[in-house]
Amino acid sequence: xxxxxxxxxxxxxxxxxxxxxxxxxxxxxxxxxxxxxxxxxxxxxxxxxxxxxxxxxxxxxxxxxxxxxxxxxxxxxxxxxxxxxxxxxxxxxxxxxxxxxxxxxxxxxxxxxxxxxxxxxxxxxxxxxxxxxxxxxxxxxxxxxxxxxxxxxxxxxxxxxxxxxxxxxxxxxxxxxxxxxxxxxxxxxxxxxxxxxxxxxxxxxxxxxxxxxxxxxxxxxxxxxxxxxxxxxxxxxxxxxxxxxxxxxxxxxxxxxxxxxxxxxxxxxxxxxxxxxxxxxxxxxxxxxxxxxxxxxxxxxxxxxxxxxxxxxxxxxxxxxxxxxxxxxxxxxxxxxxxxxxxxxxxxxxxxxxxxxxxxxxxxxxxxxxxxxxxxxxxxxxxxxxxxxxxxxxxxxxxxxxxxxxxxxxxxxxxxxxxxxxxxxxxxxxxxxxxxxxxxxxxxxxxxxxxxxxxxxxxxxxxxxxxxxxxxxxxxxxxxxxxxxxxxxxxxxxxxxxxxxxxxxxxxxxxxxxxxxxxxxxxxxxxxxxxxxxxxxxxxxxxxxxxxxxxxxxxxxxxxxxxxxxxxxxxxxxxxxxxxxxxxxxxxxxxxxxxxxxxxxxxxxxxxxxxxxxx
Amino acid sequence: xxxxxxxxxxxxxxxxxxxxxxxxxxxxxxxxxxxxxxxxxxxxxxxxxxxxxxxxxxxxxxxxxxxxxxxxxxxxxxxxxxxxxxxxxxxxxxxxxxxxxxxxxxxxxxxxxxxxxxxxxxxxxxxxxxxxxxxxxxxxxxxxxxxxxxxxxxxxxxxxxxxxxxxxxxxxxxxxxxxxxxxxxxxxxxxxxxxxxxxxxxxxxxxxxxxxxxxxxxxxxxxxxxxxxxxxxxxxxxxxxxxxxxxxxxxxxxxxxxxxxxxxxxxxxxxxxxxxxxxxxxxxxxxxxxxxxxxxxxxxxxxxxxxxxxxxxxxxxxxxxxxxxxxxxxxxx
Numbered sequence: 001x002x003x004x005x006x007x008x009x010x011x012x013x014x015x016x017x018x019x020x021x022x023x024x025x026x027x028x029x030x031x032x033x034x035x036x037x038x039x040x041x042x043x044x045x046x047x048x049x050x051x052x053x054x055x056x057x058x059x060x061x062x063x064x065x066x067x068x069x070x071x072x073x074x075x076x077x078x079x080x081x082x083x084x085x086x087x088x089x090x091x092x093x094x095x096x097x098x099x100x101x102x103x104x105x106x107x108x109x110x111x112x113x114x115x116x117x118x119x120x121x122x123x124x125x126x127x128x129x130x131x132x133x134x135x136x137x138x139x140x141x142x143x144x145x146x147x148x149x150x151x152x153x154x155x156x157x158x159x160x161x162x163x164x165x166x167x168x169x170x171x172x173x174x175x176x177x178x179x180x181x182x183x184x185x186x187x188x189x190x191x192x193x194x195x196x197x198x199x200x201x202x203x204x205x206x207x208x209x210x211x212x213x214x215x216x217x218x219x220x221x222x223x224x225x226x227x228x229x230x231x232x233x234x235x236x237x238x239x240x241x242x243x244x245x246x247x248x249x250x251x252x253x254x255x256x257x258x259x260x261x262x263x264x265x266x267x268x269x270x271x272x273x274x275x276x277x278x279x280x281x282x283x284x285x286x287x288x289x290x291x292x293x294x295x296x297x298x299x300x301x302x303x304x305x306x307x308x309x310x311x312x313x314x315x316x317x318x319x320x321x322x323x324x325x326x327x328x329x330x331x332x333x334x335x336x337x338x339x340x341x342x343x344x345x346x347x348x349x350x351x352x353x354x355x356x357x358x359x360x361x362x363x364x365x366x367x368x369x370x371x372x373x374x375x376x377x378x379x380x381x382x383x384x385x386x387x388x389x390x391x392x393x394x395x396x397x398x399x400x401x402x403x404x405x406x407x408x409x410x411x412x413x414x415x416x417x418x419x420x421x422x423x424x425x426x427x428x429x430x431x432x433x434x435x436x437x438x439x440x441x442x443x444x445x446x447x448x449x450x451x452x453x454x455x456x457x458x459x460x461x462x463x464x465x466x467x468x469x470x471x472x473x474x475x476x477x478x479x480x481x482x483x484x485x486x487x488x489x490x491x492x493x494x495x496x497x498x499x500x501x502x503x504x505x506x507x508x509x510x511x512x513x514x515x516x517x518x519x520x521x522x523x524x525x526x527x528x529x530x531x532x533x534x535x536x537x538x539x540x541x542x543x544x545x546x547x548x549x550x551x552x553x554x555x556x557x558x559x560x561x562x563x564x565x566x567x568x569x570x571x572x573x574x575x576x577x578x579x580x581x582x583x584x585x586x587x588x589x590x591x592x593x594x595x596x597x598x599x600x601x602x603x604x605x606x607x608x609x610x611x612x613x614x615x
Numbered sequence: 616x617x618x619x620x621x622x623x624x625x626x627x628x629x630x631x632x633x634x635x636x637x638x639x640x641x642x643x644x645x646x647x648x649x650x651x652x653x654x655x656x657x658x659x660x661x662x663x664x665x666x667x668x669x670x671x672x673x674x675x676x677x678x679x680x681x682x683x684x685x686x687x688x689x690x691x692x693x694x695x696x697x698x699x700x701x702x703x704x705x706x707x708x709x710x711x712x713x714x715x716x717x718x719x720x721x722x723x724x725x726x727x728x729x730x731x732x733x734x735x736x737x738x739x740x741x742x743x744x745x746x747x748x749x750x751x752x753x754x755x756x757x758x759x760x761x762x763x764x765x766x767x768x769x770x771x772x773x774x775x776x777x778x779x780x781x782x783x784x785x786x787x788x789x790x791x792x793x794x795x796x797x798x799x800x801x802x803x804x805x806x807x808x809x810x811x812x813x814x815x816x817x818x819x820x821x822x823x824x825x826x827x828x829x830x831x832x833x834x835x836x837x838x839x840x841x842x843x844x845x846x847x848x849x850x851x852x853x854x855x856x857x858x859x860x861x862x863x864x865x866x867x868x869x870x871x872x873x874x875x876x877x878x879x880x881x882x883x884x885x886x887x888x889x890x891x892x893x894x895x896x897x898x899x900x901x902x903x904x905x906x907x908x909x910x911x912x913x914x915x916x917x918x919x920x921x922x923x924x925x926x927x928x929x930x931x932x933x934x935x936x937x938x939x940x941x942x943x944x945x946x947x948x
Contacts, residue, residue, distance in 0.1 A: 085906065086717075175669025176702045178658050198701045254702040255673075255718050273727065274717040275906055276898045304800070306906060307896040310783075318791050320798045482655055485662045531662050 059590060064349045064604065065597045067118055070612060072593035077611030078300040079592075081325040082312045086275045086305050091258035092237035093170045094179035098353075098507070098601060099326050101237055105294065105607040106280055106301060107263035108240040111145050111164065111219070112231045114600040116293045116608060120407065122598030123511040125231040128293060129159065129241070129264070133231050140226025140552065145234075147217045152285040153243055154263040160216035162206060163241035169208050170247065171238045172196040176254050181509055183233045190224050197244065198254060205244055228554045232510035240264065266296045266607070278303040297594070297610030310334070313587075317344060322589040322611075327353075327603035329584030335395045338587060347590050350394050353602035354407045355507035355582035357390055357397065359447075359462065360535035361574055364491065365500040367445045372437035374574035377501070378417035379430035382465035386579040389457035396454075397580035399423055402567050403506075403520075405581045407599045409556070410513050410563030416571045430469045442470025445500030448488055450480040455503045458579075462501070473501065490530045491537060502535050505582065511600055513563035514550040521566055521575075522547050536575035543569050591615075623935065627928040634924040635917075639684050642913045647680065656911040657715040673699040674715055674914075687712065687917070711921065712914030714907075721918035724903060731801050732899035735822065735891065736884040738815055742823035743830055744877060750827070751834025756861070758839060766831065773828035782821035782894040789817060799895045818895050822888060826880060833876065837869045867941060874937050882930025886923025 057067035087100040092108045095101055105113070113128035115121060127133060129151055134143035151159040170177055171184040173196025188194075188210045197205040206213070212220040221230065233239065243262050247253035252260040261269055266288075267280040280301040288295065303325060307315070313334035315321040324330075330338060330348075338344045361374045368374050383399045390396030398406075401415035420426045434440050447463060449455035459475045466473055476497065478487040488494055488502045508516035519525060519533040521543050526534045546562040553559060570576055586604070588595050593610040597603060646653055654670040655662055671677045674697065675686055686695065690710030697704040697713045706713050706720040713720055750770065754763040773781070789795050799817065802810040841847065842865055850860045887901025896902075900919055907915035 085910070174663055174665035175672070175699060178663070178666030178669060182663065250701070250703055255704065255715075258718060274719060274724070275903070276727075304896070306898045306902055308893050311786075311894065311896050314786075314791055315798055318798075482651070485658075486655065529664075 059346050061345045062349050062351075063346075064588065064595045065119070065351045067596060069588065069595040070590075070593040072610060072612060073297075074593060074610060074612060074614065075297050075299075076614035077298050078302060078615065079298050079609060079611065080320075080322045081301070081303040081606075082307055082315055082321040082323075083303060083305045083325045084307055084309055084312060085326070087278075089179055089258045090261050090269070090272065090278075091177060092167065092180075092240040092242070092261070093177045094258060095237055096180050097326075099603060102601045102603060102606055103303075103325065104237040104240070105265060106267040107261060107265040107269060107283070108237045109151070109159075109264040109291070109294075110237065110239045111147075111234040113235050113293050114598065116605070118596035118598060118605075120409065120599045122596075122605065123407070123409070123600040125235050125510075126293070128235075128291070129164070130234075134221075134234070136228075136554075138222075140228065141223045143221045143223070143230050145219050147219070148290050150287050150290045151264065152287070153241070154268040154283045154285050155243075156285050157243060158216075159241045159264055161213040161219035162204070162216065163243060164219055164239065165206055165208065165211045165213050166197060166244045166247070167240050167242035168211060168238070169194070169197045169200070169206070170242060172208070173198050173254075177257070180238050181236060183236065183509075184238055187223060187227065187233070188221070197247070205248065225551070227551050229510065229512050229514050229551065232512055232515060235510065266291065266294045267301060270300075275306050277305060294607050297608075316587045316589065319589055319591070322592055323604060323606075323609070324586065325606070327584060327586055329391070329395055329586060332391070332395070334587075335391070335585050338585065339394060344587075348585055348587050349597060350583045350585045351597040351602060352397070352405060352407050352599075353507065353582040353584055354405050354511065354599065355505050355602070356400055356403055356405050356578050357458075357505045357580045357582055358400065358403070358576050358578035360488070360502040360504050360576055362494055362500055362502065362536050363575070364495055364537045365445065365498055367443050367498075368500045370437040371573055372433045373439060373443065375417065376430045376433035376437065376469065377466060377471065378574050378577055379419060379426045379433060380466050380469045380471065381419060381462060381577055381579065382425045383419055383423045383579050385424070385461040385465060386458055389461045390454055390580050390582075394583065395585045397583040400578035400581045401571075403570050403576050403578050404513075404516065404563055404567045405507075407602065408508065408511060408513065408516055408563065410560030412560075412564045412567070414568070414571075416568075417574075425465055425468070427469055434469060434471075442466075442472065444472045444474075446498050447473045447475045447501045447503065448483075448494075448497070448499040449475060449477055449503040450483045451477040452480045455480075458503055484533070485531050488535050489527070489532045491526060491528055491532060494535070501577075504535055504576075506533075507582075507602070512550070513559050513566070514547060517543075517563070517566050518547055521570060536570075538570065538573075538575050540569050540573065619935075620932075623932045627932060630928050631921065631924055635688065635921055636684070638917050638920045639687065642916060643683065644680055652676075653913060656913065669699050670715060673697050673702065673704070674713065711918035714912055714914050716910060716912050721914050724915060725900065725918055725922060728898055728900050728903045730803060731897050732885060732887055732892070732901065734801075734804065734811065734815055735818055735888050735897070735899060736881055738812070738819040739822035739826070739888075740877065740881050740884070742819055743826035744873075746823065747827035747830025748834050748873060750831040752838060752861075752866070754831065754835040755838035755842065763835075767835065770828035770831045773824045774832070776825070777890070778821055778825050778888075779890045779894050781824050782818070782891060785817050785821055786895070799897065801897055818888075818891050818897060821894075822884075822891050830873065830876070833872060834869060837872050838865060841865045841868050870941050871938060874941065875934055878930045878934030878937070879927070882927040883923075885926035885930075887919065 056071035057063045057069055059069050063069045088097045089095045092104055095104060109129050111128060111130040112125040115124045115126045129147055130145040131148055134145050136143055147161055153159060168184045172194045176198055190210050192209055194208050200207045210222045241264055246262050247257055259272060263283045266283055266286045268283040270279045270281045272278050282296050309331050312324055313330050316324055317334060338348050361368050361377060363369050387396055387399055404411045418426060434442060447459045449459040456477060463473045463475055506520055521538045523539040523544055526532055526537055543566050546565045550559055550562045591611055591613050593612050594608045595604055598605045654667045654676055657670050658666045675683055694708045695706045695710040697706060709722055711721040714724060750766050754766050757763050790798050799814050802814055804811040847860060847865055850864050887899055887904055889901035889905055892899040892902040893905060903915060904919035
């Protein structure tokens with residue numbers, strides 16, 4: 001949600017061609033999209049990229065953002081991921097970091113999942129455990145899925161609709177398994193106050209009334225209001241099936257489930273040492289014929305955790321590790337090293353992560369109540385300095401002029417506040433706006449930021465830029481752990497501390513207009529008790545109406561129009577000051593096959609990756 | 616001897632109790648006074664009342680602080696339960712707390728990491744003690760010689776360089792440039808002793824370089840002082856062999872100083888070599904503590920702090936006992 005790690009991402013996988021892992025042994029073939037390999041299984045996946053690139057692109061800088069690098073069906077070998085820290089959780093109900101959700105795809109299948117394609121095509125939800133997308137009835141309020149045959153947990157037990165319902169019910173037990181997104185709870189409780197399966201008095205612990213399982217193959221969701229993005233909610237690991245018999249075992253379930261996850265995907269957890277290592281091996285119960293998204297190219301997947309950032313970079317660049325799984329980008333020194341060496345640069349990518357970095361400008365803080373005062377800030381900002389503070393064009397991102405990132409379906413480029421020919425600010429316009437708001441000499445407010453990472457640098461850059469037109473600011477740094485949820489997530493705290501300007505970053509939990517804008521722009525979602533993400537306290541009937549329209553319509557063009565309506569209104573009223581579309585310079589070991597960036601995750605699609613050397 | 620031990624043990628327990636009170640106060644009382652809710656630190660990205668309440672119940676954060684401390688101390692003597700309705704977790708004795716984030720007892724996490732820190736604390740001290748004392752001794756015996764001046768210059772350089780610099784440079788050349796060794800991945804001694812040593816060689820050298828330099832300078836300085844003592848002159852005048860004079864008479868008082876330093880250094884190291892473990896990505900106690908600080912995982916921070924204090928207190932007792940062995944003038948009474 002509020003930062004790079006927290007976005008629900010997912011990625012599906014893809015590859016390229018038909019990957020007959022089960023049937024084929026090691027193969028060095030490197031086929032094109034039009035020449036599927038023999039022994040194809042139903043996992044054949046199309047391979048055109050969103051921007052028209054070919055599937056098998058030459059390994060060069062940013063190649064993985066254009067297509068599939070080193071497309072291959074070769075099997076065998078071990079993938080070696082590295083990380084500075086542990087996953088937020090391996091429990092599908094408790095994971096929220098973008099890379100964790102992306103990684104879940106190795107062992108958690110869901111009714112729907114992101115398509116196995118690079119670019120924007122990979123941001124489309126397609127059937128996974130379900131035979132088709134949700135069948136909508138009852139005016140958009142009832143959605144029905146039918147499960148495929150032959151889908152199993154790692155212990156061989158068939159996956160039924162009841163397992164999916166049980167997995168969803170776990171999301172209600174926030175007192176036992178907190179941490180994950182709460183879309184299921186928010187939309188399916190409907191006044192029942194369902195306590196979750198652990199306190200459920202139903203003999204089968206399936207007492208949630210809004211979800212029905214008339215038979216083992218059918219699951220029916222009854223929503224209170226129509227919600228056309230439901231297929232996307234069903235891509236989240238929070239909708240993964242969970243075996244009640246495992247989760248209700250006091251020794252294995254509940255909070256302990258994160259150490260005992262039962263796989264439904266192509267890989268299963270062989271060993272997990274928190275904050276040290278994770279090893280996945282092939283899941284023998286997984287059947288390629290039931291999965292059109294994933295495959296089993298490599299024999300083993302290891303994640304080494306707890307590394308120093310520089311150490312991690314060196315391991316990847318030297319080829320001793322394959323990919324930095326957190327995907328937050330190389331450190332500054334290694335960025336320079338990679339960008340200056342053409343051979344290394346060819347193995348690097350700088351994808352858009354789907355995040356927009358910016359500031360929230362809160363009209364509820366008296367100094368910013370007047371829209372012209374907020375517009376003065378928009379004009380005075382020096383976006384080049386802000387971009388530099390984020391790490392420059394390659395490591396930080398492209399200069400942003402809209403809240404919607406270019407990866408969002410419906411995105412439209414526009415700039416209501418041109419900040420001069422060199423993007424360093426239009427001071428004359430800023431002063432005009434100050435005069436209009438009745439404060440020609442400027443005013444004073446505070447800038448809130450976390451005390452870690454790039455936040456303080458960004459705040460300092462804005463402070464210097466605003467000073468040029470007489471807007472004086474004090475930077476207030478806050479502990480990062482509660483910054484989004486409590487410090488700027490509690491409106492009363494923002495008001496009492498006079499936090500007119502707040503450093504923020506935002507990415508969608510799922511790549512739809514509603515997924516991106518609902519939390520940061522819906523006036524009905526301003527949460528007074530904390531956890532508020534509508535930091536600018538946006539209250540615009542036009543925006544609320546567009547958001548409602550998005551939930552009703554299934555027409556992509558209409559949804560795109562709604563995205564543009566909201567984005568224009570937000571910028572016109574200067575609720576937010578976006579300055580970069582986030583990018584991260586990442587490095588892929590040249591031995592890897594089937595590497596591409598999907599817009600669903602804004603990072604590599606982990607589950608598709610194989611090795612060319614079989615090691 | 617027994618009286619000495621009892622007295623020192625009582626002192627040790629008092630110190631550890633004081634450390635536990637201070638750390639508990641620091642991590643639980645101070646945030647409370649500042650109006651922060653520790654439950655929010657464990658809730659992850661989504662903080663909602665149900666989640667926070669569940670965490671408070673499970674970790675006992677809903678009890679008064681004195682009760683929380685009492686329960687924490689109780690864990691040193693018996694197992695503890697961390698329950699939230701049907702969700703039950705047993706923290707076996709000795710229970711140093713429960714990490715909600717990892718769903719593991721702190722003792723389990725520490726036991727898992729301890730072999731790595733112990734491995735560091737075995738190899739590096741042997742290296743720095745042998746090299747440091749040998750170099751210091753040699754320098755003291757040939758003061759102002761080329762060997763003395765050059766070795767002291769190297770020692771000065773080594774002691775001036777922080778361990779993270781030495782470690783990073785060693786790694787850069789030995790691992791990434793010359794490829795003499797693969798990058799560090801800890802392998803247990805019982806699994807493969809050769810690989811264990813190979814993987815720990817660079818961390819040992821990095822740590823030893825820093826300490827050996829200090830030991831060399833201490834040894835040299837002390838020996839030079841001792842060699843000017845009357846009893847050394849007397850020993851020589853009596854016609855004792857130079858080796859006997861040095862080893863038996865000169866090194867003994869130097870040894871007292873070295874043992875004091877050595878005991879404290881090893882004790883400190885057992886609590887975690889934070890920088891070395893971080894630079895080499897060795898998941899030992901130091902790394903566990905640093906990660907816990909970054910993640911605000913209070914139970915782990917408490918556990919590691921108290922364990923580190925325990926090792927230092929224990930090392931002090933051992934050093935005191937060794938005094939009596941080395942210096943007959945010292946009596947353990």
